Amino acid sequence: MCPSLPASRNHHPPNCQPNLLLVLRNSGRKTVSHFSWNCSRLAPARSMPLQIVHHPDYDAGFAVNHRFPMSKYPLLMEALRIRGLAVPGALSMPQPAPAASLKLAHAADYVDQVIACRVPEKIEREIGFPIGPRVSLRAQLATAGTVLAARLALKHGIACNAAGGSHHARRAQGAGFCTFNDVAVASLTLLAEGAVANVLIVDLDVHQGDGTADILKDEPRAFTFSMHGERNYPVRKIASDLDVALPDGTGDDVYLERLAAILPDLWGQRHWDIVFYNAGVDAHAEDRLGRLALTDDGLRAREDMVIGHFRNHGVALCGVIGGGYSTDVPALAARHAILFEVAARYA
Numbered sequence: 136m137c138p139s140l141p142a143s144r145n146h147h148p149p150n151c152q153p154n155l156l157l158v159l160r161n162s163g164r165k166t167v168s169h170f171s172w173n174c175s176r177l178a179p180a181r182s183m184p185l186q187i188v189h190h191p192d193y194d195a196g197f198a199v200n201h202r203f204p205m206s207k208y209p210l211l212m213e214a215l216r217i218r219g220l221a222v223p224g225a226l227s228m229p230q231p232a233p234a235a236s237l238k239l240a241h242a243a244d245y246v247d248q249v250i251a252c253r254v255p256e257k258i259e260r261e262i263g264f265p266i267g268p269r270v271s272l273r274a275q276l277a278t279a280g281t282v283l284a285a286r287l288a289l290k291h292g293i294a295c296n297a298a299g300g301s302h303h304a305r306r307a308q309g310a311g312f313c314t315f316n317d318v319a320v321a322s323l324t325l326l327a328e329g330a331v332a333n334v335l336i337v338d339l340d341v342h343q344g345d346g347t348a349d350i351l352k353d354e355p356r357a358f359t360f361s362m363h364g365e366r367n368y369p370v371r372k373i374a375s376d377l378d379v380a381l382p383d384g385t386g387d388d389v390y391l392e393r394l395a396a397i398l399p400d401l402w403g404q405r406h407w408d409i410v411f412y413n414a415g416v417d418a419h420a421e422d423r424l425g426r427l428a429l430t431d432d433g434l435r436a437r438e439d440m441v442i443g444h445f446r447n448h449g450v451a452l453c454g455v456i457g458g459g460y461s462t463d464v465p466a467l468a469a470r471h472a473i474l475f476e477v478a479a480r481y482a
């Protein structure tokens with residue numbers, strides 16, 4: 136135990152975890168701001184490197200002052216290499232997703248428009264950028280990356296795509312910086328192949344998962360859960376199977392207590408073959424678009440809570456990075472790296 140040490144990740148061994156769940160279970164009156172650290176309650180010893188999917192063309196080369204911080208993709212990989220998490224033997228590169236798999240989730244004419252770079256201007260405006268050759272390729276690669284990460288998760292227990300979480304792309308078209316909905320494509324691909332029978336989507340990006348809800352609303356084998364900022368984009372939300380809306384300024388304590396109360400119910404609903412986890416970091420206090428107030432330690436505790444919950448029950452988990460918006464892109468990449476640091480402890 137190291138309860139006397141400060142409540143900061145930096146003061147503890149790399150694989151030391153907060154005592155968060157124990158605190159919540161043992162005393163409903165304690166809040167997570169008082170969580171202690173337990174250097175003896177470690178995740179199982181890391182026997183294998185984390186399977187990571189990446190492609191250099193995830194970066195479509197936007198100008199540095201573009202509203203979408205495209206350079207976070209190469210900077211995330213640099214952060215993972217510095218942390219010793221990007222191991223050559225456990226690093227995979229996707230091929231562009233075949234049109235047929237994209238059409239499982241999206242209207243055929245929209246898929247054809249993206250591949251041919253002939254998306255109507257009105258839709259491009261809703262997406263937030265024009266669909267040229269590099270953006271089209273990156274959308275096909277990032278989507279295939281989540282499909283590949285899901286296959287690796289089924290094989291190894293856990294895997295992460297160093298992109299993905301494009302949850303605003305609906306069946307008819309893209310929106311909100313999202314061209315194709317990678318998690319919906321991966322879910323429907325695995326279901327169509329019979330590789331899985333039941334899929335759970337845990338979407339903790341700060342924005343509501345409207346596109347995923349739209350695409351999967353008539354798919355009874357997929358369950359969509361979104362916990363998000365109530366007053367944030369999208370204005371018109373499309374109901375998930377379960378939505379939890381949080382007020383502006385929600386911090387670590389309330390956020391983690393809400394999540395801790397929901398996860399056992401989600402797990403208990405049915406036997407899940409795979410969980411897709413959208414670990415958007417735009418719930419962070421310093422996010423440009425987020426409106427919530429999570430800290431780095433709060434994000435770390437969140438990733439540990441979600442990943443630990445499902446991995447300790449033996450459910451395969453595919454992580455995607457989701458949203459994160461900051462002009463300090465190296466800091467943003469470090470925030471996204473937290474998912475991989477925590478996931479690596481369960482590999």
Ligand SMILES: [Zn+2]
Pocket residue numbers: 340341342415417457458459
């Ligand atoms: Zn977001």
